[in-house]
Amino acid sequence: MTHTQQQIPWARVMVEGLVIVGSILLAFGIEAGWERLKERTEEQQILSSLAEEFRANQAEAQSVIVTYERSQRLVDRLTSLTEAELRADPPDSLIAMVSALAAPRTFDPILGSVDALISAGKMGILSDQRLREALTSFLNLVEDAQEDESYIAHFAIKVWEAEVRHGGPWRIDVQSIVPGGRALTDVSLAPIPTPEDAIRLRGDEELMSFSRWTQLQGAMYTGEIRRVSTQIERILALIGGR
Numbered sequence: 245m246t247h248t249q250q251q252i253p254w255a256r257v258m259v260e261g262l263v264i265v266g267s268i269l270l271a272f273g274i275e276a277g278w279e280r281l282k283e284r285t286e287e288q289q290i291l292s293s294l295a296e297e298f299r300a301n302q303a304e305a306q307s308v309i310v311t312y313e314r315s316q317r318l319v320d321r322l323t324s325l326t327e328a329e330l331r332a333d334p335p336d337s338l339i340a341m342v343s344a345l346a347a348p349r350t351f352d353p354i355l356g357s358v359d360a361l362i363s364a365g366k367m368g369i370l371s372d373q374r375l376r377e378a379l380t381s382f383l384n385l386v387e388d389a390q391e392d393e394s395y396i397a398h399f400a401i402k403v404w405e406a407e408v409r410h411g412g413p414w415r416i417d418v419q420s421i422v423p424g425g426r427a428l429t430d431v432s433l434a435p436i437p438t439p440e441d442a443i444r445l446r447g448d449e450e451l452m453s454f455s456r457w458t459q460l461q462g463a464m465y466t467g468e469i470r471r472v473s474t475q476i477e478r479i480l481a482l483i484g485g486r
Contacts, residue, residue: 287369293357294379295483298476301353305473311349312462318344319459322446331439342437342445343417345455346403347462348396351469353386375482382475389468392461399457406451410444412437 322341325333333341358379361367370376407413414437437445445451 284371287371290357290361290369291483295480297354297357298479298483302473302476302480304353305351305469305476308349308351308469309466309473311347312466315344315347315349315462316459319455322442323452327439327443330442333439333442335436338437338439338442339415340417342414342442345407345445345451346400346458347417348393348400348458349462350393351386351389351472353472355383358383372482375479378475378479378482382472382479385468385472385475389465389472392465392468395461396458396465399454399461402454403451403458406448406454407445410441410448410451412441414441 318341322330322344330338361369367376367379370379404413413434415434
């Protein structure tokens with residue numbers, strides 16, 4: 245065997261080796277790129293869902309705030325009218341004022357996308373850390389507000405129990421409890437409160453005390469929901485115009 249025949253073609257071996265390594269790296273690169281593309285596509289879908297849900301949550305938060313503000317105005321009106329003015333008030337107004345004595349209204353956010361991300365351990369798919377932190381803060385604020393809900397419900401029940409002593413319950417203003425009347429479909433069985441009913445109710449010191457507690461807790465709850473609303477605005481800004 246000659247010296248030429250025994251010589252190893254190092255250049256060729258190196259080229260072939262580089263080709264193999266390059267092919268492997270290219271395959272890994274394509275796979276990694278594909279995974280990143282899938283994640284980004286999934287992220288865009290999640291962001292769209294979050295945007296839709298938090299726009300609805302913002303409307304819900306504002307509805308809660310408006311409900312408690314309206315309730316306070318109605319109770320103030322009930323206590324300020326003279327007996328003659330109450331007797332001249334139309335039935336719809338009497339219904340609204342009597343209902344406002346105990347008008348619990350809760351903030352019930354849509355959390356489908358957030359809950360799905362947390363349960364699947366996929367919060368990290370959101371590339372914006374500020375958004376991840378904002379969503380966590382939102383959940384904490386909602387949890388903080390829920391404590392006030394229990395106090396509101398407690399005193400509202402006390403008001404309703406006191407109303408029974410005066411011949412209640414009466415027909416309620418569905419809009420003051422559930423805007424749109426989604427949860428209550430028929431309240432026509434209950435009688436409409438009369439001016440005399442309203443006069444007796446506002447003259448019951450214990451009932452009115454419970455009602456004031458309901459209003460106080462409602463005011464505190466409204467403050468919590470305002471914070472929630474501000475956080476929702478921040479989340480929507482981070483999500484962008486989707």
